[in-house]
Amino acid sequence: MVSLISEFFDIEQIASSGQCFRIDKIDFDIWHVYALNGNVQIQKKIYNGDKIHLFYSSQEKFDKIWNPYFDLNVDYKIFQQRIYKTKDEYLIAAMQFGKGIRILRQDLWEMIVSFVISQQNNIPRIKSCIKKLCDINDGQFPSAEDFLKFNSNQLHSVKLGYREHYLLKISEVIVDKKFFLEDLKRMSYVTALKHLKTLYGVGDKVANCIALFGLHHMNAFPVDVWMKKIINKHYNGNFYLDKYDLKDIGGLVQQYMFFYERSLKDKNQ
DNA sequence: CTGCAGGCCCTTA
DNA sequence: TAAGGGCCTGCA
Numbered sequence: 001m002v003s004l005i006s007e008f009f010d011i012e013q014i015a016s017s018g019q020c021f022r023i024d025k026i027d028f029d030i031w032h033v034y035a036l037n038g039n040v041q042i043q044k045k046i047y048n049g050d051k052i053h054l055f056y057s058s059q060e061k062f063d064k065i066w067n068p069y070f071d072l073n074v075d076y077k078i079f080q081q082r083i084y085k086t087k088d089e090y091l092i093a094a095m096q097f098g099k100g101i102r103i104l105r106q107d108l109w110e111m112i113v114s115f116v117i118s119q120q121n122n123i124p125r126i127k128s129c130i131k132k133l134c135d136i137n138d139g140q141f142p143s144a145e146d147f148l149k150f151n152s153n154q155l156h157s158v159k160l161g162y163r164e165h166y167l168l169k170i171s172e173v174i175v176d177k178k179f180f181l182e183d184l185k186r187m188s189y190v191t192a193l194k195h196l197k198t199l200y201g202v203g204d205k206v207a208n209c210i211a212l213f214g215l216h217h218m219n220a221f222p223v224d225v226w227m228k229k230i231i232n233k234h235y236n237g238n239f240y241l242d243k244y245d246l247k248d249i250g251g252l253v254q255q256y257m258f259f260y261e262r263s264l265k266d267k268n269q
Numbered sequence: 270c271t272g273c274a275g276g277c278c279c280t281t282a
Numbered sequence: 283t284a285a286g287g288g289c290c291t292g293c294a
Contacts, residue, residue, distance in 0.1 A: 118276085
């Protein structure tokens, strides 16, 4: 077991931040994380005002897998200090509220599949689709090859709707070696975005999510209907990251804003 | 019954 | 290049 004391890590916030869909709450203070062909349980506790997380993992696995996965080598305090400097009330409130969110380093292919599924969809149903995809594939997240091997009844039982066709087309170009995931990892943000958008069913919003969560381009800034609402409501329709000198961490800023607004909405319901 | 959920594709002008 | 219809599914 490995313990982590940090105010800038909160598994509960990460689990509901909408960037990952395979973290399940299994008890009031325990979450089960499935990722990178492995899994780990994490318990969140408060001792004397300090937030402490217990990872049910060996030190070796923690160092090798979970430390990089949760981006724990990066000091988020520096990012937060930069947000304080903007003196932007809404941004600071959002950042304080979602202090424990981090941009995870998730598997690229899983992010492509997950965010294609996310379009015109809600989080519970996205999670349900992804769980079913793993269920019909011996519990493992399906590869592009696996997608092409599923029979139509199996795949249809996942209830992907019109997104099923998108995922089959994407799987095809990857299996046929007309699209290389490894190439994407070497590209700049702008080039990767352009390349991602050649995939059938991947538009600007989904490509930005993949760039942010699958390629760790922290400057990717996905704008969805929620972000549009936030920008209209709090910024009169115009939000310029470069004005605040936050362009290189736009993705983290987006997560704070998104998480904050979504939480306010949940509270009102 | 209608409307909508973290869009995208395709067609038209 | 902009605008608008259609799309699977599930839930209110």
